Amino acid sequence: MPAKRRIGLVALVFFLGVILGSVVGELIGSLLPEDNIIRTLFVSGKEFQVGPVYCDLIVFSFTIGFSLKVNLISVLGIVLVGFLLRMYV
Numbered sequence: 001m002p003a004k005r006r007i008g009l010v011a012l013v014f015f016l017g018v019i020l021g022s023v024v025g026e027l028i029g030s031l032l033p034e035d036n037i038i039r040t041l042f043v044s045g046k047e048f049q050v051g052p053v054y055c056d057l058i059v060f061s062f063t064i065g066f067s068l069k070v071n072l073i074s075v076l077g078i079v080l081v082g083f084l085l086r087m088y089v
Helices: 007-031 037-043 072-088
Strands: 045-056 061-071
Touching (some): 007 072, 061 072
Antiparallel strands (some): 045 061
16 A cells, blocks of 8 residues: 655655756757757746735735746656655655
């Protein structure tokens, strides 16, 4: 029976995979020529945004926002980090 994973650990794996995959995808995309279809596949993706949310509390104010860009390599990064999690934890 597999051990129960805490939701924080699963979220950490997800975000590490997205970050790792995005960085690798952008690096590969920067090495390929502009008009290459493979470059478009690596660099283009879907962007999810939350915010910005403005909060003015008279004494101070702040803005909160979040954006996440997911591409093909990001999904592969999530799979890779998830596989590594299953191997070592």
